[in-house]
Amino acid sequence: MAGLVVEWLGRVPYAEALALQERCAEDRRAGRVPDRILLLEHQPVVTLGRGAREENLLRSRAELRARGIEVFAIARGGDVTWHGPGQLVGYPILDLAARGRRDVHRYLRELEAALREALARLGVAAGTLAGTTGVFAGGGAGRPRKLASIGVGVRGWVTRHGFALNVDPDLSGFDSIVPCGLSHVEMTSVARELGPARPPDLWERSRDAVAVALLRRFG
Amino acid sequence: MATVAVELPALGESVVEGTVSRWLVKEGERVELDQPLVEVTTDKVDAEVPAPAAGVLAKILVAEGETVPVGAELARIEPAAAAAGTRGAAAPARDPAETAQGEVAAPAGETPRVTPVARRVAKQSRVDLREVEGSGPGGRVSKRDVLRHREERSAGTPPAAAERPAAAAGAAPTPLAPRPEGPAPARPRPAFLDYQLQPGDRVIPMTPLRRLVAEHMVLSKRTSPHVGTVAEIDMGGVARVRAAHKRAFQEAHGFGLSFLPFVVHATVRALREYPRLNASVLEDSIVEKKDLHMGIAVETEKGLVVPVVRHADRLSLAGLAQAVEDLANRARSKKLSPDELKGGTFTISNPGREGNLYGFAIINQPQVGILRMGEVVKRPVVRGLDGEDAIAIRPIMHLALSYDHRAVDGGPANGFLHRIRELLEEAEFDL
Numbered sequence: 340m341a342g343l344v345v346e347w348l349g350r351v352p353y354a355e356a357l358a359l360q361e362r363c364a365e366d367r368r369a370g371r372v373p374d375r376i377l378l379l380e381h382q383p384v385v386t387l388g389r390g391a392r393e394e395n396l397l398r399s400r401a402e403l404r405a406r407g408i409e410v411f412a413i414a415r416g417g418d419v420t421w422h423g424p425g426q427l428v429g430y431p432i433l434d435l436a437a438r439g440r441r442d443v444h445r446y447l448r449e450l451e452a453a454l455r456e457a458l459a460r461l462g463v464a465a466g467t468l469a470g471t472t473g474v475f476a477g478g479g480a481g482r483p484r485k486l487a488s489i490g491v492g493v494r495g496w497v498t499r500h501g502f503a504l505n506v507d508p509d510l511s512g513f514d515s516i517v518p519c520g521l522s523h524v525e526m527t528s529v530a531r532e533l534g535p536a537r538p539p540d541l542w543e544r545s546r547d548a549v550a551v552a553l554l555r556r557f558g
Numbered sequence: 559m560a561t562v563a564v565e566l567p568a569l570g571e572s573v574v575e576g577t578v579s580r581w582l583v584k585e586g587e588r589v590e591l592d593q594p595l596v597e598v599t600t601d602k603v604d605a606e607v608p609a610p611a612a613g614v615l616a617k618i619l620v621a622e623g624e625t626v627p628v629g630a631e632l633a634r635i636e637p638a639a640a641a642a643g644t645r646g647a648a649a650p651a652r653d654p655a656e657t658a659q660g661e662v663a664a665p666a667g668e669t670p671r672v673t674p675v676a677r678r679v680a681k682q683s684r685v686d687l688r689e690v691e692g693s694g695p696g697g698r699v700s701k702r703d704v705l706r707h708r709e710e711r712s713a714g715t716p717p718a719a720a721e722r723p724a725a726a727a728g729a730a731p732t733p734l735a736p737r738p739e740g741p742a743p744a745r746p747r748p749a750f751l752d753y754q755l756q757p758g759d760r761v762i763p764m765t766p767l768r769r770l771v772a773e774h775m776v777l778s779k780r781t782s783p784h785v786g787t788v789a790e791i792d793m794g795g796v797a798r799v800r801a802a803h804k805r806a807f808q809e810a811h812g813f814g815l816s817f818l819p820f821v822v823h824a825t826v827r828a829l830r831e832y833p834r835l836n837a838s839v840l841e842d843s844i845v846e847k848k849d850l851h852m853g854i855a856v857e858t859e860k861g862l863v864v865p866v867v868r869h870a871d872r873l874s875l876a877g878l879a880q881a882v883e884d885l886a887n888r889a890r891s892k893k894l895s896p897d898e899l900k901g902g903t904f905t906i907s908n909p910g911r912e913g914n915l916y917g918f919a920i921i922n923q924p925q926v927g928i929l930r931m932g933e934v935v936k937r938p939v940v941r942g943l944d945g946e947d948a949i950a951i952r953p954i955m956h957l958a959l960s961y962d963h964r965a966v967d968g969g970p971a972n973g974f975l976h977r978i979r980e981l982l983e984e985a986e987f988d989l
Contacts (some may be wrong), residue, residue, distance in 0.1 A: 446570075
């Protein structure tokens with residue numbers, strides 16, 4: 340089925356989103372639905388990708404649970420990350436084979452490119468760092484500042500999981516972990532990068548910018 | 559024992575290896591055709607590898623956490639009886655190791671002479687599988703065998719006679735660019751790479767720095783459409799200022815004042831008037847940078863390095879001279895920190911006095927322009943004198959600008975270069 344649908348789902352519990360992705364991916368593999376990109380938000384949650392190392396969890400699972408933060412180990416690449424309110428999460432469920440794009444690394448680069456484009460529209464100069472996947476704020480001295488993390492799962496060339504863009508989350512959420520296993524990297528957000536230039540409707544603008552960039556690149 | 563191999567599939571053109579992240583099935587368990595067997599990760603992707611046949615997972619060959627090249631065997635399946643069958647007889651399967659449609663697979667129960675992936679690659683490359691020598695058990699043909707056959711065929715050497723690079727031991731000649739053992743490249747090697755070393759040839763392995771610079775040069779030319787433009791600059795005014803302040807400068811700062819700081823100073827001012835040259839291309843946008851950090855190319859014995867003078871627009875001529883001198887010295891004595899090599903927004907190159915009338919340097923990504931200084935030579939030029947043309951002898955330097963035509967058009971590029979010329983020829987410098 341041709342075409343691409345981008346949907347904003349609002350705040351969705353993580354477990355529900357996992358099940359939703361599973362169903363979407365199955366439907367996509369069977370050709371019952373077109374490519375879909377789910378855009379949503381989560382309550383605080385920590386997820387561990389297949390590359391995750393225990394030492395990158397700085398608080399124990401019990402401590403996290405006591406704070407109301409669930410921990411999920413999932414079939415995506417990458418190390419550990421945190422999701423929470425103010426962070427725009429995207430799960431593209433795309434059939435790479437149907438697009439003639441059986442190339443998972445290329446898919447990662449295209450996700451990065453779409454996010455950079457969205458950030459440019461929002462007024463943030465962003466780029467990538469050689470040797471690692473993700474989108475970083477450009478310029479300035481000091482440690483690299485990460486704006487968006489990417490971690491993807493693929494089954495039968497249909498993608499799951501995806502990206503998380505820090506629009507204006509409470510960045511202290513990342514204190515429980517070594518994000519993505521990168522100890523020399525600082526997490527930042529669109530709001531922090533824009534500083535006083537930040538518009539009052541930043542969240543809505545970010546959603547729109549990301550949706551447009553994804554539609555342009557994958558539609 | 560007739561078993562079916564489970565190979566690490568091709569996950570993309572640039573993907574050469576994968577790490578087994580999780581086995582989903584245990585040895586001895588029954589598996590269905592296409593059932594997810596194992597998860598492999600590459601970069602930030604976790605992909606499932608499905609079973610290429612129904613049967614029993616006989617042996618796991620690669621443990622969790624191990625990394626193997628594409629095409630490597632991850633496990634072996636003992637196929638079930640004819641009814642389940644291997645792929646090829648059934649409808650096309652949706653997995654990374656799809657069999658080419660219309661091909662007849664080996665009957666179930668026999669070791670296939672050709673793996674499904676090899677069959678697909680052979681069809682795509684128009685390789686006749688009967689000509690391919692298999693390196694697997696029982697002469698089994700894998701994807702690597704097909705790719706190697708394709709390379710050898712295009713390089714013009716008869717397959718039997720070709721030697722695998724790095725496998726040859728002992729006496730010369732060996733291929734000039736030995737490659738490590740591993741999966742064959744997707745594209746055939748151009749014939750010129752198979753140069754046979756001759757006695758007396760001197761082989762100089764590239765230092766890591768040279769390799770890095772070489773890669774960047776190729777990348778830069780591939781990324782930016784380079785256009786060059788040259789201006790002829792009368793350096794007489796600059797020479798006059800320099801001569802007037804030479805002694806005092808040497809005494810105050812401990813090193814000599816060259817033409818370079820003057821050129822840097824003029825370039826900085828011109829960049830403020832032509833911000834398009836102080837920019838980067840970011841997808842569909844051109845980002846004109848707020849800050850101005852000037853890279854100065856320095857040739858050291860190890861190779862080319864480009865230390866950066868940060869906020870070069872905040873420095874006076876003397877300040878620039880100081881910064882450039884300090885960076886160049888530390889570049890040569892290898893005392894630069896990584897931060898001092900990053901973040902430049904424009905670059906100036908001064909490669910030397912002789913044999914350098916002018917030349918077009920390669921843009922330092924992700925910048926959009928680079929200026930290269932030529933040698934200063936006394937030449938006869940036409941100058942107006944009392945309203946009449948006369949010939950004067952002046953020190954002339956050619957300044958060559960390479961710019962990225964995605965971001966910069968001829969008009970602004972020429973304007974920018976012309977402005978530098980004006981500033982240098984007016985020679986109104988504060989020292």
